[in-house]
Amino acid sequence: MRFPFQRLASYSCMAFVLICACAQTPENDTPSKPPVAVSLSDLQTAVQDLANDPAIKHGQVAFSLKSSKTGKVIYEFNGDKSVIIASNLKLVTTATALAVLGAGYTFKTELQYDGVLGTDGVLKGNIYILGGGDPVLGSDKVKGSLATGPLMEVWADKIKEAGITQVNGAVIGDGDMYNDNVTPGGWVWSDIGNYYGAPVYGLNINDNLYTLYFKPGAKIGDPARILRIVPPMQQLEIINEVTTGKAGSGDNAYIYGAPYTYLRQIQGTIPAGVNEFDIRGSLPDPVTFCAGLLQQKLTQKGIKVSQMAISTRLLRMRKTKINTDRKPIFAHLSPPLSAIVEETNLKSMNLYAEAMAKLLGVNIFKDGTTFSGTEAIVKFWKEKGIHTDGFFMRDGSGLSRTNVIRATTLTDILNWCAKDSIFAPLYNSLPVAGVSGTMKNIGKGTAAAGNIRAKTGTLERVMNYSGYYYNKSGELMSFAIITNDYVSESSAQIRKKIERIMVVMAGLS
Structure with missing residues (x-):
């Protein structure tokens, strides 16, 4: 396996240790069990703690958490800021392919x-x-x-x-x-x-x-x-x-x-x-x-x-x-496309996502270029009523740093998918915390394990997670956690704070 800097989530995230518990001590990196009850203020504190970390002082943190059932915003931080999406873009590409081409294509x-x-x-x-x-x-x-x-x-x-x-x-x-x-x-x-x-x-x-x-x-x-x-x-x-x-x-x-x-x-x-x-x-x-x-x-x-x-x-x-x-x-x-989508999101396969983007260009604009593919994807979501302001797409996989999106746009897309027939193949394609793919070593022994399904995304100084989970009341939630331009040497501490957010999220009712 390779772990250089400009690398997507398929490879850097395999080295992730575990999702951090809500309380950790420097002496023990093993996640503690989640608290008996957590509140929205606990989540806000965890997000603010990440945003206030000196290692990301000159960078950007964006967060969005919504109910997939009602679309209600639970909490957002910098949700309207355009941020580098990295491999989380594969969620958008694969969802569009499933919607336009069909799972059986x-x-x-x-x-x-x-x-x-x-x-x-x-x-x-x-x-x-x-x-x-x-x-x-x-x-x-x-x-x-x-x-x-x-x-x-x-x-x-x-x-x-x-x-x-x-x-x-x-x-x-x-x-x-x-x-x-x-x-x-x-x-x-x-x-x-x-x-x-x-x-x-x-x-x-x-x-x-x-x-x-x-x-x-x-x-x-x-x-x-x-x-x-x-x-x-x-x-x-x-x-x-x-x-x-x-x-x-x-x-x-x-x-x-x-x-x-x-x-x-x-x-x-x-x-x-x-x-x-x-x-x-x-x-x-x-x-x-x-x-x-x-x-x-x-x-x-x-x-x-x-x-x-x-x-x-x-x-x-x-x-x-x-x-x-x-x-x-x-x-x-x-x-079938559903099987290819599963491998794409589970293992973060750049090639497969790029193929879907170009195919969408052919399908919608009769043009097999990356440009037409990305235009087709943005056009699709705009026509579905998603606000695409601040969404700039330059490839299908997220390898380019010029791909940016707002966290709130990403959760809006996830919520649209949750109400459509594509939800099952998309949801099933996402790695499961503590179980599979790029999330296999994340969240073991915490409330996130076996619950949170997320696409990971990393580039140099970029670490993102987006996906779904069920809250304590059994309601499906969509989320996006985006961090851009933190100090590279501090990636481990940034990761722990992101993991803490995920565990707190999973503990909410």
């Missing part, structure tokens, strides 16, 4: 061919992989989705069943559903070469990532040696500047490199004392890579392909006309 990827297929099985033409924006293609993270190897096996068999024994042409990846300028504006250079900064394409594969395995040196400061790359990419050129860090120091290595380019510079450290250590990077060109994998599998099955695998993007660059007159071979369907 499936992404479709099609195998096609053009040209002439002779009676002898020789195809004088090309095989196409027409991407439908499926972010889980070739990934087995979501139940019902095949890993890359088994997927290619199925696809090659389908091509063989279609009577094709030889291809006098190429395997062509078609990712034209989405635009070629894949990286959202606002993403920083230190993110986009790494797995969590992998952009979404019209055709994706294997979560658009590869894994580098390192051998650390014998002592701190020694160079770390690359053992292998999975899946193999011979064209990848690596400048390896990774050294050996302290034992147990974790993944502090960063991969730098842009989409469509194969030069990667890697800097930072990996821990000493292990036989090998892996880090993950974003694939340079998943569309072409996917086509290449299928060609390799066809070759293994005795189906010769005469030309190198390529993408429609590269064909356009060569001024080659792209044939859209194609015949179907096979249609591959993803698991």
